[in-house]
Structure formats: C-alpha cells, structure tokens
Amino acid sequence: MxxxxxxxxxxxxxxxHRALDQNGVQIVMIITCILAAIPGIVFFLMGAWPIVGFLGLDVALLFWALSKSRKQVxxxxxxxxxxxxxxxxxxxxxxxxxxxxxxxxxxxxxxxxxxxxxxxxxxxxxxxxxxxxxxxxxxxxxxxxxxxxxxxxxxxxx
Structure with a gap:
C-alpha cells in the first residue's frame, strides 16, 4: 500500500442509508409481534392453530430481513x-x-x-x-x- x-x-x-438503528429495529419487532399476536390468538381459539405458525414465520422473516439490512450498512x-x-x-x-x-x-x-x-x-x-x-x-x-x-x-x- x-x-x-x-x-x-x-x-x-x-x-x-441507515434507516433504522438497533432501537428502531426493536420497536418495529415489538409492534409486529403485538400485531401478529392479535389475529394469532383469534385463529388459535377458533381451532385454526396452524395459522399461528405462519404468523410466527412472518415475524421471523421480518426480523431476518431487518438484521441483514443492518449488517449491510x-x-x-x-x-x-x-x-x-x-x-x-x-x-x-x-x-x-x-x-x-x-x-x-x-x-x-x-x-x-x-x-x-x-x-x-x-x-x-x-x-x-x-x-x-x-x-x-x-x-x-x-x-x-x-x-x-x-x-x-x-x-x-x-
């Protein structure tokens, strides 16, 4: 060199561009978990419990995407x-x-x-x-x- x-x-x-810091990711994930839990509970009580797994998969995929995006910065x-x-x-x-x-x-x-x-x-x-x-x-x-x-x-x- x-x-x-x-x-x-x-x-x-x-x-x-750095859109979200670590606190932003945590806030987005908390809101997403709450919003996914509401229909998840309803579907679980109706007996459609497999849908809860798909809602959990959505939350996990969002977390993976945000984590990958944070590493790119x-x-x-x-x-x-x-x-x-x-x-x-x-x-x-x-x-x-x-x-x-x-x-x-x-x-x-x-x-x-x-x-x-x-x-x-x-x-x-x-x-x-x-x-x-x-x-x-x-x-x-x-x-x-x-x-x-x-x-x-x-x-x-x-």
Missing part, C-alpha cells in the same frame, strides 16, 4: 482523486477491502438514467476497464455525487 504525499483534489466516502466506498490517479477503496460489510485505481486523464463518468430521468447507475470507464460505483445510493445522492466527481475530474484534466 503506497501513501500519497500529495493533497487530493476530491475525496468522498459513500455509505448506505457497515460497508462503504471511498473515492479519492489525486492529480495523477483516481483511487476507489471499497470495503464490504464484512470488512473485506478492494482497491481500484484509474488514470484521471483517461477516465470518463457515464451516468445512466431511467425513464423518469432519475440516476440509476454511475460507471467509471477507462480504456477497457469499467467500474460501477455508489450502487447503494438513492437516485438524488447518485446525481449529486456524479456531478461533484465529474466537476473534480474536469478540473484535474485542465
């Missing part, structure tokens, strides 16, 4: 632009780090939009290589990030 002695022209750390991407290189450091939610390096003079940003003019993908292209970045960002964040990075690349190329 080499240390850059020069000051970066642009640096951004991209992180996924530990990942991030760091984009740093120096006069002679564009460095992307991608850290997975499990902590595995991957680095990519582009020459800023050969790098082009491609922004893909949907039919409603929302940004869906940002792709860095340089000769034969391409890299999709910021996949976890929402369309507005993708748009502002692509604009900021594009402006920084333009300034470096001048």
């Amino acid at each position: 080499e240390l850059k002695e020069q000051k970066p022209h642009f640096c951004a750390v991209l992180t996924p 530990n990942g991030f991407e760091e984009v740093t632009l120096y006069p002679d290189s564009l460095d992307i450091r991608r850290v997975s939610p499990k902590g595995r780090e991957t680095r990519f390096q582009f020459n800023p003079f050969w790098t082009k940003i491609e922004v893909f939009k949907d039919f409603e003019d929302r940004v869906t993908d940002i792709v860095l292209k340089s000769k034969e290589r391409s890299l999709k970045i910021g996949t976890f960002l929402n369309p507005d964040d993708k748009k502002s990030f692509a604009s900021a990075l594009s402006n920084a690349l333009y300034r470096v190329k001048r």
